[in-house]
């Protein structure tokens with residue numbers, strides 16, 4: 001018979017404990033937005049795990065935090081066909097459009113009761129689909145044309161706020177999480193400062209910088225870029241339930257270790273949506289990241305199903321954009337590949 005594995009039991013147990021501890025620190029820092037342990041303590045845990053895995057390579061698991069950066073560049077991105085289309089949003093250009101949206105929703109539901117809305121900032125980044133099977137991240141893909149996108153799994157694995165393994169339990173066997181990958185303003189400024197020093201081309205804005213970082217065939221470059229991800233919707237689900245309300249789904253995402261936006265609120269009726277839009281609009285310049293509007297969604301999933309979609313956008317969701325900022329940025333919105 002094969003000799004028993006040469007790994008001492010306590011070593012294997014130690015590696016498992018380290019993986020769980022590091023995952024929990026990531027959860028506290030990214031999903032709960034709580035202050036993390038001192039970097040030196042976090043780095044010590046990582047180094048201990050790296051040393052153990054170097055000594056006993058059989059200890060390595062796909063969800064080990066040491067497995068975030070692929071060492072082999074791709075020659076091209078594969079194409080992914082989304083199980084469910086990634087839809088786009090209808091736009092509101094003024095308060096009246098929001099009132100009219102709410103009116104249409106209630107007329108269509110033939111019920112004049114006040115609608116509960118989930119309000120979320122519309123991050124100015126790149127839409128992404130993350131597929132988890134039995135809690136493990138197995139695929140990351142861009143939106144593409146909504147039906148097919150690019151497989152960027154290697155690149156999304158380098159983003160620390162994207163868990164390689166969902167936390168806890170209770171998640172569906174197959175779960176697709178949709179969200180936005182973005183570059184916080186501070187990370188963008190630091191990246192351009194480095195580019196200036198090296199005489200490299202500068203990025204025009206955080207969105208372009210995020211797009212360019214995700215389009216790298218060599219994940220080691222993506223790993224050097226300050227990217228984050230906020231989950232905003234569930235997509236394809238198999239063998240599992242999602243809560244009856246959209247806001248409860250986002251809270252479940254947070255329990256499973258995913259980052260959701262801390263500005264997400266649930267409000268009653270269209271007037272409260274307008275108040276939310278105004279208060280966030282006043283704080284826009286102080287946010288750590290660029291947003292280009294607010295997304296309002298009918299919160300109850302049964303009402304969403306009743307309302308359905310028009311062509312490529314749901315009847316139950318709308319984006320209300322802010323006036324474009326820095327007109328020049330919009331004109332120069334060209335894609336730099338760096």
Ligand SMILES: CC(C)(CNC(=O)c1ccc(Oc2ccccc2)cc1)c1ccc2c(N)nc(N)nc2n1
Pocket residue numbers: 084085086087088089120121122123127178180232233295309314317
């Ligand atoms: C609402 C939705 C369009 C996601 N939802 C979907 O893509 C979607 C896709 C198929 C669905 O079900 C279908 C099933 C079969 C056929 C067609 C649709 C349901 C929702 C959307 C799009 C962009 C968003 C964004 N930039 N920021 C925030 N904060 N939220 C956003 N939400």
